[in-house]
Amino acid sequence: MTKLMKSILVVLIFAALSVPSAPSHAASLAEWEEVDYFPIGVSNHITGTSALSGRHRANGYNLGLEEVNEAGGINGLPVKLIYEDDQGSTTGAVAAVRRLLSQHPILALQICRSSIVNAVHPIILEEKVPTLFGATAWSISELKNPWYFRMRVNDKDTAAIMAKFIVEDLKKTKIASLHDADVFGQGGDEETKKYLKSKYGITPITTQKYTSGTKDFTAQLLAIKESGAEVVYCWGTNSEDNAIILRQFKQLGLQMDLIGSAAYCSSVTLDIAGTHANGIYSVYDFAFEDDRPELQHWVKAYRTKYQEDPDFWALYTYDGTKLIADAAKRAGIVKKDGNKFYIMPLQEAREALAKALRETKGYKGAAGTYSADEYQNMIRQLAVVRIEESKPRLVKLVNLEEDTN
Amino acid sequence: MNEFFQLILAGIAMGFVYALMGLSIALIYNAAGTVSFAQGALVMLGAYVGVTVLETFHLSYQLALPAAIIIMGVIGWGYQRFIYYPLRYANRLMFIIAGIGFGIFLENIAINVWGAAPLIVRPMIAVNTFKVGGLYLEPQLVAIVIITGCILLLEQYFLRCTMLGKMTQAVAQDKDAASLMGINVGVMIAITFINSTILAGIAGILIAPIFYVTTGLSMLLPKAFATCVVGGFGNTTGTILGGVIIGLTEAFGARYISPVYRDAWAFVFLILFLFFRPQGIFRERIGEKV
Numbered sequence: 287m288t289k290l291m292k293s294i295l296v297v298l299i300f301a302a303l304s305v306p307s308a309p310s311h312a313a314s315l316a317e318w319e320e321v322d323y324f325p326i327g328v329s330n331h332i333t334g335t336s337a338l339s340g341r342h343r344a345n346g347y348n349l350g351l352e353e354v355n356e357a358g359g360i361n362g363l364p365v366k367l368i369y370e371d372d373q374g375s376t377t378g379a380v381a382a383v384r385r386l387l388s389q390h391p392i393l394a395l396q397i398c399r400s401s402i403v404n405a406v407h408p409i410i411l412e413e414k415v416p417t418l419f420g421a422t423a424w425s426i427s428e429l430k431n432p433w434y435f436r437m438r439v440n441d442k443d444t445a446a447i448m449a450k451f452i453v454e455d456l457k458k459t460k461i462a463s464l465h466d467a468d469v470f471g472q473g474g475d476e477e478t479k480k481y482l483k484s485k486y487g488i489t490p491i492t493t494q495k496y497t498s499g500t501k502d503f504t505a506q507l508l509a510i511k512e513s514g515a516e517v518v519y520c521w522g523t524n525s526e527d528n529a530i531i532l533r534q535f536k537q538l539g540l541q542m543d544l545i546g547s548a549a550y551c552s553s554v555t556l557d558i559a560g561t562h563a564n565g566i567y568s569v570y571d572f573a574f575e576d577d578r579p580e581l582q583h584w585v586k587a588y589r590t591k592y593q594e595d596p597d598f599w600a601l602y603t604y605d606g607t608k609l610i611a612d613a614a615k616r617a618g619i620v621k622k623d624g625n626k627f628y629i630m631p632l633q634e635a636r637e638a639l640a641k642a643l644r645e646t647k648g649y650k651g652a653a654g655t656y657s658a659d660e661y662q663n664m665i666r667q668l669a670v671v672r673i674e675e676s677k678p679r680l681v682k683l684v685n686l687e688e689d690t691n
Numbered sequence: 692m693n694e695f696f697q698l699i700l701a702g703i704a705m706g707f708v709y710a711l712m713g714l715s716i717a718l719i720y721n722a723a724g725t726v727s728f729a730q731g732a733l734v735m736l737g738a739y740v741g742v743t744v745l746e747t748f749h750l751s752y753q754l755a756l757p758a759a760i761i762i763m764g765v766i767g768w769g770y771q772r773f774i775y776y777p778l779r780y781a782n783r784l785m786f787i788i789a790g791i792g793f794g795i796f797l798e799n800i801a802i803n804v805w806g807a808a809p810l811i812v813r814p815m816i817a818v819n820t821f822k823v824g825g826l827y828l829e830p831q832l833v834a835i836v837i838i839t840g841c842i843l844l845l846e847q848y849f850l851r852c853t854m855l856g857k858m859t860q861a862v863a864q865d866k867d868a869a870s871l872m873g874i875n876v877g878v879m880i881a882i883t884f885i886n887s888t889i890l891a892g893i894a895g896i897l898i899a900p901i902f903y904v905t906t907g908l909s910m911l912l913p914k915a916f917a918t919c920v921v922g923g924f925g926n927t928t929g930t931i932l933g934g935v936i937i938g939l940t941e942a943f944g945a946r947y948i949s950p951v952y953r954d955a956w957a958f959v960f961l962i963l964f965l966f967f968r969p970q971g972i973f974r975e976r977i978g979e980k981v
Binding site for chain 1: 807811822945946961
């Protein structure tokens, strides 16, 4: 090799070493934004008549946040939850979400309740922000909003579990229905009926409805009693309604099984219904007896921090905050340079985060294993519980992949 | 047949609750010539006061009821002194708006003081539901009917047979004439507000064990208005009858027409009354007053 050739080779090697193989960190960071925290927006019921469920949700969000930040945040960047009060109403939620998105560089949102998720759907489509929620109405899946990620089992699946339990486990075929006339109750009832009809050829012998806030259910319960039903399934979210139903159910001498949606087993319903809740079944998000380490860790951490038993409201919210952090790490939207942190340009970061959430597969949370399906429903695990001495006792854990087909 | 009578019992029990609330509205309407929209919130507050004296201070019902009555009386005086009195010469609408605002204020106070969780109160009678001839009787509902009946009779006695009651009636009928007769109109109106607030509070305490205690109790207000209109504003007998009619309409409408429109049946009935007998069952035409 000539001297000239050697010199050229040396120059080429130096040149090759000095040119990065990928876009340089410094060059990327020039477009990225320096930040002090990773902002997640939360629209929650802080005031108003639903403030109690809002408090439980906030407990879940905050516990998740605490654990994420204790574990080093997202590549060292702390996560911050920015709350806005939606007052439990759709109009309040629309205003809260607009405030969050206009005043902060929100990377992900967490919201709740089917009616609210429906109401803010156009805003989320327009703003293109990954949004996690615990609302369960199946109709939300039909919106096909690519930015929506459901953190609880949808009502279609819950209804299937309920119907299957009634027919195959309780072995009852004379069935009555009692439900709230709102989106949740109506949707749950319709899905239960569809599954009963398609799978077993059964139609409920009576369907009774009510509006939330009703104080006397004598008419509905007497109609169910007169129908000769052996079992009644109930869909309702309001704890006072559920507690009054359970009290009058016993007082009017209805001698049949009752299986209710998750709120029938919430700590508030059990507190106010007292012994009237004993003996009923509920399809619930979790069971304390489930010995998965993630669930047991959550139960213990919650009891230690809040000195009370956790509710399902605190479960998906806890998992939601942690799942966003996990997805953000996988998406690589946060980088550290020296002591400074940088986030991708906002819209790019949101898209990368949504992609990572869509690609979630086998993430182990407290509620179960999260994997996104075609409708971006993330979770497939439920428990059937029976209330004994005012406490939920596990009857069976249900894996929806295996049990609803 | 049992179902029919069970519905009658349920309707009567709810009707008596509406009647008690309705009377508290009618008293203020008579005395001040305007409608108090805070009565629903005062029922709610009565329930929360009941929770406090019964469950926090662990008083028996015999002691808790007088204590709650005193507390509600003081609140009633405050309502009159700080909200009605400054607006007494203003347009009636001003007091209506102030009443709505006072109600919202009380609801928010309740959430902040007692929290958003529904609270439970031990029942007045610690007896389980019992069965009489195929009918299931809930002791608390029976107690509501009996106690409300007694209170309404006492109210009737107070208004018709005592000097104080007659003076408040005189103020209700004609303030100027009552004033010329030497009656202190301001004091009589204050007494009426106290009386009315106590009635709302008692209604709250009575329903607390069966409806649970939440701010949602204030939503009973529209039914109480319906009761007043059907019965004839200000007439005690009419108010009881109006309450029972509304209660029965709800119960039978929900059972035999549609349970979803349970609340609507009462108001359909109210509209029919306004069309065909706007003065109510026992009163002169109220069209011009409303």
